[in-house]
Amino acid sequence: MTYIIALDGPSGSGKSTIAQELSDRLGIEYLNTGSMYRAVTKYFLDRNIKESDLDKIVENLGNIQINFNEGAIFLNGEDVSKEIRSDLVTKNVSWVSANKNVREKLVDMQRQIAQNTSFILDGRDIGTVVFPNANYKFFLTASPRIRALRRFDQNESDLSIDELEKSIIKRDEYDSNRETSPLKKAEDAHLIDNSDLNIEETIDAILAIMDREDVI
Numbered sequence: 001m002t003y004i005i006a007l008d009g010p011s012g013s014g015k016s017t018i019a020q021e022l023s024d025r026l027g028i029e030y031l032n033t034g035s036m037y038r039a040v041t042k043y044f045l046d047r048n049i050k051e052s053d054l055d056k057i058v059e060n061l062g063n064i065q066i067n068f069n070e071g072a073i074f075l076n077g078e079d080v081s082k083e084i085r086s087d088l089v090t091k092n093v094s095w096v097s098a099n100k101n102v103r104e105k106l107v108d109m110q111r112q113i114a115q116n117t118s119f120i121l122d123g124r125d126i127g128t129v130v131f132p133n134a135n136y137k138f139f140l141t142a143s144p145r146i147r148a149l150r151r152f153d154q155n156e157s158d159l160s161i162d163e164l165e166k167s168i169i170k171r172d173e174y175d176s177n178r179e180t181s182p183l184k185k186a187e188d189a190h191l192i193d194n195s196d197l198n199i200e201e202t203i204d205a206i207l208a209i210m211d212r213e214d215v216i
C-alpha cells in the first residue's frame with residue numbers, strides 16, 4: 001500500500017533535510033514543494049513580471065514546465081537548482097506563492113506527481129490543502145533565531161544572522177496571513193518544535209510517532 005507523509009512548517013525548520021533523510025531511510029519518493037514556488041518565481045523575475053501583473057501571471061503559467069531528475073529541479077528544461085536559492089528569489093517567492101492561480105497550478109502538479117507512489121512532501125499547505133488525507137502529518141517549527149542560524153550555516157545567503165532573522169520573521173508573517181492556503185498547522189498534524197533538537201533527534205521523534213500510529 002502506498003502512503004503520504006505531509007511535512008509542513010516555516011522556513012529553516014529543517015523540513016527539507018529531514019524529508020530527504022526520511023525518504024532515503026523509508027525508501028519513498030521526496031517532493032520539495034518550496035522549490036516549485038521558487039522555480040515559478042525565477043521564471044517571473046527573468047521576464048520582469050511583477051506582483052500586480054495579474055493577467056500576465058495567468059497567461060504565463062501555461063508556459064511553465066517543472067520537472068525533477070535525481071534531486072535537481074528543471075524549469076522548462078533548464079537546471080535551476082542553484083539559482084532558485086538566490087536572495088532575490090527568496091525575497092520575491094512570498095508574493096508569488098500568495099497568488100491564487102500559481103497555487104492552483106502547483107497544487108495540481110503536486111497531487112499528480114505524488115499519486116500512486118509513497119511520497120514525503122514538504123511545504124506549507126501539504127497537510128491542510130494538498131493532501132488533507134495524508135497518512136501522517138507533521139508540523140515542524142523552531143524559534144526564528146535558531147532558524148536564522150541554520151540558514152546562515154547553509155552559506156547560501158549574503159545576509160548576516162540578524163538580517164536573516166528579520167527576513168524569516170517577515171516571511172513567516174506574510175506566509176501565515178495570506179488569504180490563500182496560509183502557513184498553518186493542520187488540526188491533526190503532530191507539532192514538533194525542534195529548536196533544541198538536532199536532525200537525528202527530530203527524525204527519531206517522527207519515526208517514533210509513525211511507529212506508534214502505524215496507520216498504513
Ligand code: DC
Nearest residue numbers: 011033034037093094097123124125
Ligand atoms: O520551503 P521554502 O522556503 O523553499 O519555500 C519557499 C516559499 O514558498 C515560502 O516562502 C513559502 C512558499 N511555499 C508555499 O507557499 N507553499 C508550499 N507548499 C511550499 C512553499
